Amino acid sequence: MPDTLTLRIELMHVKPKVIRTFKVSSNSSMYELHFIIQRVMGWNDSHLHRFEVGDVMIQPKDPYGFGGFDDFGETKDSSKVKVGKVFAKVGSKAKYEYDFGDGWMHKLELVERSESSNTEVLPVVVSGKNACPPDDSGGPWGYMALVDILKDPQHKYYNERKEWVDAVMGKDKFNPKKYSVEAVNERLVKMYEEE
Template structure:
């Protein structure tokens, strides 16, 4: 039986215009591997805690010192908790609180000539780490777009000259995802 591949559309909640990605992920991936796919696809660096919420259940890295009770993501395969048409959530960085809406758009047989996971498409750069969540990101965008803004220079220096909020390169994400194979 061929491997099942899920077409996932992930979008970042609370940010307009929408930042989104479409990726193909093996259904047999455990949720910790799906976490790494989201990290690479959105441009995050895995510097913070995260969790998945699927059908009211929380999944992540169990921490005995934390009050949040989560099921161990290492023990749960994607195809065991979602299927075509399923919607679920991924939250990254409990300080900035980046919520991602994920939808399983399709479930297909793996193409033997394709390497998975892979990124098909997307729009806009992911926000930089530690920018302050959706509100902080909106403030960053406002400062960057207005050379007369009092924070323009400091924000441009902080984010670096190469940051373009409109830019997205699915080929770069594909290259990063190949390391997960």
């Protein structure tokens, strides 16, 4: 029976800090972990991604057939690498990059490894802090500028940025301090029901 891995993920270079703790099966592939991270964090899965484990890149196998994805040293196909191999012991670390243009870098760490129970539903979010930035918000510095602008209705770009955020996230839906573990866990259940 596969183990249950408790992972902590933090979006790097942003304030307020965006942190999640979640459980996943050690038998999941790194490719599956990408989709789980997308839901757990709140991303839209509209950009390329990769994992970095030391000097090794783990990513989808050349998704567009262009070639050149293997030019960065040792590269492994994420569909063939198990999460339990990357996160073999407590303290194991990796980085996850999403959207190479905006450069959203995350650090992942295994905080607990335990035997799975037959009743445990995985994946599941244990805790989370603060909202994920909207996709295409300009990377860490663009996002922090956006948060500052939205705090000040008198800012010269307030109306423009508020209109953009409302169009992307839904009218008055975005709050950088808000994160709902329950809502995300519902999305994770739906993700597996759709398979």
